[in-house]
Amino acid sequence: MSLLLESLRHQVLDVFLSLPQQNLSAAPPCPDLYDWAWLYGGQPVYMVLITLLGAALNVFVLLVFCLHKKACTVAEVYLSNLAAADLVLVSCLPFWAVNVSNGFDWPFGRFMCKAVNLGIKINTYCTINFLVLISMDRYVALVHTLSHGRMRRTKYAKLGCVLMWGVGLLLSVPTLVFRDVKHFPEYGVTACFLEYPNLSAALFFDVMLIVFSFIVPISIISFCTVKIIQALKVQVAGRVSAERGEQKATHLMLAVLLAFLVCWLPFHAVTVLDVLSRAGLLGGCALESVLEICNQIFTYLAMFNSVLNPVVYVIVGKNFRKKVFEIFTEWNLKKSVTSESSRSSHLSSTLKTLA
Numbered sequence: 001m002s003l004l005l006e007s008l009r010h011q012v013l014d015v016f017l018s019l020p021q022q023n024l025s026a027a028p029p030c031p032d033l034y035d036w037a038w039l040y041g042g043q044p045v046y047m048v049l050i051t052l053l054g055a056a057l058n059v060f061v062l063l064v065f066c067l068h069k070k071a072c073t074v075a076e077v078y079l080s081n082l083a084a085a086d087l088v089l090v091s092c093l094p095f096w097a098v099n100v101s102n103g104f105d106w107p108f109g110r111f112m113c114k115a116v117n118l119g120i121k122i123n124t125y126c127t128i129n130f131l132v133l134i135s136m137d138r139y140v141a142l143v144h145t146l147s148h149g150r151m152r153r154t155k156y157a158k159l160g161c162v163l164m165w166g167v168g169l170l171l172s173v174p175t176l177v178f179r180d181v182k183h184f185p186e187y188g189v190t191a192c193f194l195e196y197p198n199l200s201a202a203l204f205f206d207v208m209l210i211v212f213s214f215i216v217p218i219s220i221i222s223f224c225t226v227k228i229i230q231a232l233k234v235q236v237a238g239r240v241s242a243e244r245g246e247q248k249a250t251h252l253m254l255a256v257l258l259a260f261l262v263c264w265l266p267f268h269a270v271t272v273l274d275v276l277s278r279a280g281l282l283g284g285c286a287l288e289s290v291l292e293i294c295n296q297i298f299t300y301l302a303m304f305n306s307v308l309n310p311v312v313y314v315i316v317g318k319n320f321r322k323k324v325f326e327i328f329t330e331w332n333l334k335k336s337v338t339s340e341s342s343r344s345s346h347l348s349s350t351l352k353t354l355a
Contacts, residue, residue, distance in 0.1 A: 044097040050303050051097070054090035057310035058083040061320075068323045069330070074137055075249045077157040079313065081164075082130040082256075086306035089123040092116045093303070099192065106192035110181045113192035121175045124209075125168035127305070128217040131260055133160050135224035138253050142231045171212055174205045199278070206275045214268045221257060248318050255316040256309060263305035267298040 061083040065072055072080060095116045099106050106113055140152055175194070183190045196202040228250060274291050276282045313320045 044101040046300055047093040047097040047100075047303070050307060051090045051093045054086060054306040057307060058087045058090070061310045061313060062087070064320065064323050064327060067327055069326075070323075072154065073249075074152050074154055074157040075134065075253070077154055077161060078130050078134045078137065079252075079256075081161040082127065082134075082309060085123050085126040085130065085168075086309055088119045088126075089303070089306050092119045103189060104191055105189040106181055107190075108192075113181045114176050114179045117179045117192070117194075118172050118176050121172040122165075122168040123306075125171050125213050126164055128213055128260070128264075129164040129167060130161070131257060132217045132220050133157070133164065134253050134256065135221045135228075138228050138250050139224040142250065143227045171208070174208075203275060203279055206271070206278075210268065210271055210275065214264075225254070225257070252313070252317045252320075255312050259308045259312050260305060262301075263308060264302050266294070267302040270294045270298050 062080055065076055065080045065083075095108060095112065098108075108116070137152060137157070178196055179192065179194055181190055181192050182195075196205065232250070270291060273282065273287075274295065277287060277291060314324075
C-alpha cells in the first residue's frame with residue numbers, strides 16, 4: 001500500500017498541475033524522506049473545511065450582487081464571475097476528499113473523474129483571467145480616463161467574462177482527454193488519474209499551464225498595476241483627486257491581486273521547479289523530496305484563495321459592505337411592513353367579527 005501512496009500522492013496536485021502519473025508498478029526513484037500519513041489524514045478534513053467556507057462565502061457574494069436593486073458595475077461583473085469560478089472549485093473538492101479518505105479508490109465513475117478535474121482546472125485558468133479583466137478595467141478607468149466611458153460598459157464586461165470562461169474551458173481540454181479511471185488489481189483500487197501518452201506531451205501541457213495561467217496573465221496585470229500606480233501618483237502630485245468610487249474599486253482590485261499572489265505564487269514557483277526536474281535540468285533526491293512536500297502544501301494554499309477572496313471583498317470593499325447594509329435594511333423594512341400589514345388585517349377581521 002505504501003507503494004500505491006507513493007505513486008498516487010500527486011492525485012490532489014494533479015488536479016492543478018496536469019502531472020503525469022508514474023507507472024504504478026515501477027519502484028520510486030528516490031527513497032521516502034517524509035512520513036506522509038499526517039498529510040493524507042489531514043487532506044479530507046482540510047478540503048471539507050474549504051468547501052464549507054468557500055461555498056457559504058461565495059454564495060453570499062453572488063447573492064449580494066444579484067439581490068441588490070442597482071445593476072452591477074463593470075468591476076462587480078468581474079468580481080461576481082470570480083466568485084462563480086471559486087464556487088466551481090469548492091463544489092469539486094468534496095469528491096477528492098472522499099477519494100483521498102477512500103485510499104485513492106475512486107468511487108464516482110469515469111464521467112465524474114473527468115468532470116470534477118475539468119471543473120477545478122477551469123478554476124485555475126479563469127481565476128487569473130478574471131483578475132486580468134479587473135486590472136485592465138482599472139487601467140482604462142485611471143490611465144485612459146477620456147475613453148473609459150465608451151469602453152467600460154457592462155455588456156462588454158459580460159462578453160469578456162463569457163470569452164474567459166471559453167478560454168478556460170479550451171485550455172482545460174487536455175484534462176478532459178487524458179483523465180481516466182483504471183482498475184489496478186494488484187493494489188485493489190480503481191484510480192482516477194492523469195495519463196499522458198509520453199513525457200514530452202506531459203512537459204508540453206505543464207509548460208502551457210505555466211505560461212497561460214501565470215506568466216502571460218501576470219505580465220499583463222503587472223503592466224496595468226504599474227500604470228495604475230503611476231496615474232495615482234500623478235493625481236496626488238497634481239492635487240487632482242480621482243473619483244471616490246474609482247479609488248475604492250482600485251484599492252479592492254489591488255487587495256484581490258495581492259491575495260492571489262500570496263496564495264498562488266508559491267504554487268507556480270514549485271510548478272516551474274517540478275517541470276525542470278522532470279525535464280532533467282534539475283535533479284537529486286533531496287530536491288525531489290522537497291518538491292514533494294512543497295507541492296502538497298502550496299496546493300492547499302492555492303485552494304485557500306477561494307475562501308480568501310470573499311473575505312477581501314468585505315474587509316476592503318466599502319461599496320460591497322454598503323450593498324450588504326442596503327439589502328439587509330430593505331429586507332428588514334419589508335419584513336416590518338409585512339408584519340404591520342398582517343397585524344392590521346387581523347385587527348380588521350377582529351373588528352368585523354365584533355360588529
